[in-house]
Amino acid sequence: MEKWHDNRAWFLVLPVFLMVAISAIIPLMTVVNYSVQDIFGPGQRVFVGIEWFREVLGDSRLHDALIRQLIFSGLVLLIEIPLGVAIALAMPARGWGVSVSLVLLALPLLIPWNVIGTIWIIFMRPDIGLLGVLINGLGIPFDHPTAPLDAWVTVVLMEVWHWTPLVALLAYAGLRAIPDAYFQAARIDGASAWATFRYIQLPKMRGVLVIAVLLRFMDSFLIYAEPFVLTGGGPGNSTTFLSIYLVKLAVGQFDLGPAAAFSIIYFLIVLLFSFVFYQALQRIGTGDKPGDRR
Amino acid sequence: MARIHLKNIAHSYEDKPRAEADFALREMDHVWQDGGAYALLGPSGCGKTTLLNVISGLIQPSRGQVFFDDQDVTNLSTQQRNIAQVFQFPVIYDTMTVFDNLAFPLRNRGFDSESVRQRVHEIAETLELTADLNRRALGLSADAKQKISLGRGLVRSDVAAILFDEPLTVIDPHLKWQLRRKLKEIHERFKLTLIYVTHDQNEALTLADQVVVMHEGQLLQAGTPQDLFETPQHTFVGYFIGSPGMNFMPCALEGDAAIVEGQRIPLGQATLAKASGIGGALEIGIRPQFLRLSAQREESGVPVTIAAVEDLGNYKIVTTRLGERSLKVKLPEDEAVPSEHGYLRFPREWTRLYADSQLVG
Amino acid sequence: MGSLEWMAWTLPTAIFFVTIALILTGMTVWQIISPGTERRGFLPMATTRGDRLFIGLLGSAFIHLGWIGLTDLSLWWALAISVAYLLAMMRWG
Amino acid sequence: MRIRKSTVGLIVYLIVVMLPIYWMLNMSLRSNADITGFFALYPTRPTLDNYIKIFTDESWYSGYINSIIYVSMNMTMSLLVALPAAYAFSRFRFLGDKHMFFWLLTNRMAPPAVFLLPFFQLYSTFGLIDTHFAVALAHTLFNVPLAVWILEGFMSGVPREIDETAYIDGYSFPRFFITVFLPLIRAGIGVTAFFTFMFSWVELLFARTLTTTAAKPIAAVMTRTVSASGLDWGLLAAAGVLTIVPGALVIWFVRNHMAKGFALGRV
Numbered sequence A: 001m002e003k004w005h006d007n008r009a010w011f012l013v014l015p016v017f018l019m020v021a022i023s024a025i026i027p028l029m030t031v032v033n034y035s036v037q038d039i040f041g042p043g044q045r046v047f048v049g050i051e052w053f054r055e056v057l058g059d060s061r062l063h064d065a066l067i068r069q070l071i072f073s074g075l076v077l078l079i080e081i082p083l084g085v086a087i088a089l090a091m092p093a094r095g096w097g098v099s100v101s102l103v104l105l106a107l108p109l110l111i112p113w114n115v116i117g118t119i120w121i122i123f124m125r126p127d128i129g130l131l132g133v134l135i136n137g138l139g140i141p142f143d144h145p146t147a148p149l150d151a152w153v154t155v156v157l158m159e160v161w162h163w164t165p166l167v168a169l170l171a172y173a174g175l176r177a178i179p180d181a182y183f184q185a186a187r188i189d190g191a192s193a194w195a196t197f198r199y200i201q202l203p204k205m206r207g208v209l210v211i212a213v214l215l216r217f218m219d220s221f222l223i224y225a226e227p228f229v230l231t232g233g234g235p236g237n238s239t240t241f242l243s244i245y246l247v248k249l250a251v252g253q254f255d256l257g258p259a260a261a262f263s264i265i266y267f268l269i270v271l272l273f274s275f276v277f278y279q280a281l282q283r284i285g286t287g288d289k290p291g292d293r294r
Numbered sequence B: 001m002a003r004i005h006l007k008n009i010a011h012s013y014e015d016k017p018r019a020e021a022d023f024a025l026r027e028m029d030h031v032w033q034d035g036g037a038y039a040l041l042g043p044s045g046c047g048k049t050t051l052l053n054v055i056s057g058l059i060q061p062s063r064g065q066v067f068f069d070d071q072d073v074t075n076l077s078t079q080q081r082n083i084a085q086v087f088q089f090p091v092i093y094d095t096m097t098v099f100d101n102l103a104f105p106l107r108n109r110g111f112d113s114e115s116v117r118q119r120v121h122e123i124a125e126t127l128e129l130t131a132d133l134n135r136r137a138l139g140l141s142a143d144a145k146q147k148i149s150l151g152r153g154l155v156r157s158d159v160a161a162i163l164f165d166e167p168l169t170v171i172d173p174h175l176k177w178q179l180r181r182k183l184k185e186i187h188e189r190f191k192l193t194l195i196y197v198t199h200d201q202n203e204a205l206t207l208a209d210q211v212v213v214m215h216e217g218q219l220l221q222a223g224t225p226q227d228l229f230e231t232p233q234h235t236f237v238g239y240f241i242g243s244p245g246m247n248f249m250p251c252a253l254e255g256d257a258a259i260v261e262g263q264r265i266p267l268g269q270a271t272l273a274k275a276s277g278i279g280g281a282l283e284i285g286i287r288p289q290f291l292r293l294s295a296q297r298e299e300s301g302v303p304v305t306i307a308a309v310e311d312l313g314n315y316k317i318v319t320t321r322l323g324e325r326s327l328k329v330k331l332p333e334d335e336a337v338p339s340e341h342g343y344l345r346f347p348r349e350w351t352r353l354y355a356d357s358q359l360v361g
Numbered sequence C: 001m002g003s004l005e006w007m008a009w010t011l012p013t014a015i016f017f018v019t020i021a022l023i024l025t026g027m028t029v030w031q032i033i034s035p036g037t038e039r040r041g042f043l044p045m046a047t048t049r050g051d052r053l054f055i056g057l058l059g060s061a062f063i064h065l066g067w068i069g070l071t072d073l074s075l076w077w078a079l080a081i082s083v084a085y086l087l088a089m090m091r092w093g
Numbered sequence D: 001m002r003i004r005k006s007t008v009g010l011i012v013y014l015i016v017v018m019l020p021i022y023w024m025l026n027m028s029l030r031s032n033a034d035i036t037g038f039f040a041l042y043p044t045r046p047t048l049d050n051y052i053k054i055f056t057d058e059s060w061y062s063g064y065i066n067s068i069i070y071v072s073m074n075m076t077m078s079l080l081v082a083l084p085a086a087y088a089f090s091r092f093r094f095l096g097d098k099h100m101f102f103w104l105l106t107n108r109m110a111p112p113a114v115f116l117l118p119f120f121q122l123y124s125t126f127g128l129i130d131t132h133f134a135v136a137l138a139h140t141l142f143n144v145p146l147a148v149w150i151l152e153g154f155m156s157g158v159p160r161e162i163d164e165t166a167y168i169d170g171y172s173f174p175r176f177f178i179t180v181f182l183p184l185i186r187a188g189i190g191v192t193a194f195f196t197f198m199f200s201w202v203e204l205l206f207a208r209t210l211t212t213t214a215a216k217p218i219a220a221v222m223t224r225t226v227s228a229s230g231l232d233w234g235l236l237a238a239a240g241v242l243t244i245v246p247g248a249l250v251i252w253f254v255r256n257h258m259a260k261g262f263a264l265g266r267v
Helices: A007-035 A051-057 A060-090 A096-110 A113-124 A130-137 A148-176 A180-188 A193-221 A225-231 A242-252 A256-283 B048-056 B098-108 B113-126 B142-154 B173-190 B201-207 B225-230 B235-240 B269-275 C002-007 C011-033 C049-070 C075-092 D005-028 D032-037 D049-056 D058-091 D097-106 D112-125 D132-156 D160-168 D173-184 D186-202 D205-209 D218-225 D233-253 D255-264
Strands: A037-041 A044-047 B004-012 B023-032 B037-041 B063-068 B083-086 B161-165 B193-198 B210-215 B218-223 B247-250 B252-254 B257-260 B263-266 B282-286 B292-294 B302-311 B315-322 B325-332 B341-345 B352-355
Touching (some): A007 A037, A007 A256, A007 C002, A007 C011, A007 D097, A007 D112, A037 A256, A051 A256, A051 C049, A060 A148, A060 A193, A060 A242, A096 A148, A096 D255, A113 A225, A113 D005, A113 D233, A130 D005, A148 A193, A148 A225, A148 D005, A180 A193, A180 B048, A180 B083, A193 A256, A193 B098, A225 A242, A242 A256, A242 D112, A256 C049, A256 D097, B023 B048, B023 B218, B037 B048, B037 B201, B048 B193, B083 B142, B142 B173, B173 B193, B173 B201, B193 B201, B218 B225, B218 B235, B235 B247, B235 B282, B257 B282, B263 B302, B269 B352, B315 B341, C002 D112, C049 D097, D005 D233, D032 D233, D049 D058, D049 D233, D058 D097, D058 D132, D058 D173, D058 D186, D058 D218, D058 D233, D097 D132, D112 D132, D132 D186, D132 D205, D160 D173, D205 D218, D218 D233, D233 D255
Parallel strands (some): B037 B193, B037 B210, B161 B193
Antiparallel strands (some): B004 B023, B004 B063, B210 B218, B247 B282, B257 B263, B302 B315, B302 B341
16 A cells, blocks of 8 residues: 655654653753763763773673573563464454453553562462462472572563563454455365464464564563562572663662663664564565565 | 255354344255356345355354265365365465465375476466466465465366355456456366356356345345346346346236236236235336337326436436336337336236245246 | 753763764755665665664664774774764665 | 363463462462461451551552552553554655654663653653653653554554545544544554553553652552561552552453454554
């Protein structure tokens, strides 16, 4: 569908532009300003150039946090996307089951993030939490406040519990948009369930999966409240992800300059990954005609 | 290739249908002869697609059985029935090339790659798709996509029948004509049983040897285009086929004539013979083409007033009034139309009598 | 400028943002005067001028970060490399 | 009816999803001594004390009211600006449209922690700290791009012939937009409202930083339960259960819209 060419459409976008300009551009500029200065207090600041960038880039704790973050986000995507798609496939197409599963799926999404952390502290407690007691009851020693591996399992489990429903909801929306004729044609062509998934459902879900992967990547890369409440970044620094480290730096130690430099690097990394994902996913399966269907 | 027998089929989308109105398909018994070209004609929502899906096995009918030749296939899946079906909107596999699209049904059935290749090329040749075989199907035009859907049906040499569900809806008018001719050609070449669903009577009449008219889940009449035109079995068929549709007027019987608005309209002997003792709501019906209009009173002419004249190029439609009723008359372009009053003559051989919408004679 | 004090402006950052703003304005004017279209260069996808500018700027940012992280040399070198990279991207990307 | 294997899988999954929430509900109905004392699959001595405390203590229940106020404000603001913009993106090509679209998305990529201090300073300058409006405005940062994104998908699903016909019939743009177009994408607006509600309701970092007392959200109030004697688990669990209630109510009321909106498949 060819769109109308009309630059007056800018007037419709203007409110969004202004609003986001206030809430994004001005703070971003400020962060850049902070990143090149040493700030002692109101009106007391010294230009230090790229000092903070040099410091942050050489900070091994940041390198560790970045690696941890990449592993975490990768793990989360690897689990949540296939699981979410599988759930969407299992959901009924019509009837009362649709409303029930939609409502139940959406519940974890509606819980404030620090409450999520709180729930999981309780839920995983080896003495009074359901799952904690269960795991220990199976004879597996499990203690997430002291064992780094257990802490990781807990955080990933929580993240999967919390966000897989979002992927499932998006994938479900994508599935419902496929006209019945496709499934009928597949039956007539004698396609197996796997072939139907591979050649009809998966390609038709591409659009929503782009959104799902991007949203999940961004949000898991920026994750803060849930693991912070649950583990406080520990034991040791084993679950200190980038945002947790950043907040420690900015709020805990009040090192504004390094925190700002850190933020900019952080932002650039997310931007780079998101751009690459966006471009790559747009093109998968469309072959020589990119941009035909967004 | 097979003869398809729908034995006492009825279908409802509800689990526990109560009233007649709950049925998308009312009970019917119909045989589709092997190698016939059928058009299934009816307005939107009359159950055409449901009937098609019952044949292809996408829907299990609530009642009755489906036979292919002498085999009961009611409980067989779509795959096992070997049916090809082409849908209203082209269904293609986006990520595949045209070749892979055409090969898909064969590969699913485990054919070896050499015979797949041979068969795909053969079909692509017939459909003039050879040049596009290595292109991605997604980027093609709507008619090429529809040809691919068709090709996927034809590529299996053993299909019992090929079903079309308004396949030309999204095709440009000038390409429609070409594709329709292609269909006709394919039908003659492969001698397939072909069932073609449409709501467009021109398409139905040009494509099919036999036309089946459906209305509100009922199969009203099956016959050649000529049958449907000359002796509609049901008032709906008369009204739906032909342009403009048949004229119908409530009437009473008296002696050898029907009385409409106090005027006598004589009926034929054959009609009268069947009409004796018939009850129910009576109507007479006549095609606008068969009415005679003149300025002077003739024998058995009925006085009417002229309400409107539409000139449609090579013919005219005259709307006349007989009391409360209006009748359309189709006249050749060069025939003079009386100015205000005229007389209508109803030729006996074309005047039909209906009781409760069903043809009496 | 009192109310802007909290933004902690410095001359270098001001120059930086003004430059970015000028580039964006320039691109807009260029696009209005002679509209560009998508084309394919050495990048694995079809791009417009704006796309190439974005890729160029993002790349430049990482060139600078890499320079700071890996060397102790003057940042002017990084800037020079970035400008060359940006121009190459605009021309052949 | 035959039960499919995948249906069984779905039911098992949904039960697993409910487990942590059930556990919180279970604990909210027990006293703190009870909870720390022993493990119980269901409340053996159920009590409503935790809930009563929350409903009678102003510092607790005002937290809920504050959250609801700024979330509603944010939903309204986000939809109001996102609707025309999404229309522009779905119908027109204009200078820089694609870049604008991607730039909007990038605003979801900035770590919220980055913006905390500048936000605090910016809002202090305008005297907005500790107002509901401040939080609502801050949340537009991530909700407006999302709203534009989702709505654009729904709008692209509406054929352009409808616009053309309306303009030919002499509709002005605002009249067409409000009386013809918006009703057509009602389900889409419902889905978008749900998502903006969700992300604003669950966000904590901005909400906590930009408020002190008057507009403090419930999620921030909860952090106060740490006392010398340790955490009051029962109270915490009760507060947690209550944070789910508004969301659950919203989703229950829009469930049909959601089902329909998702059925359109344009998210």
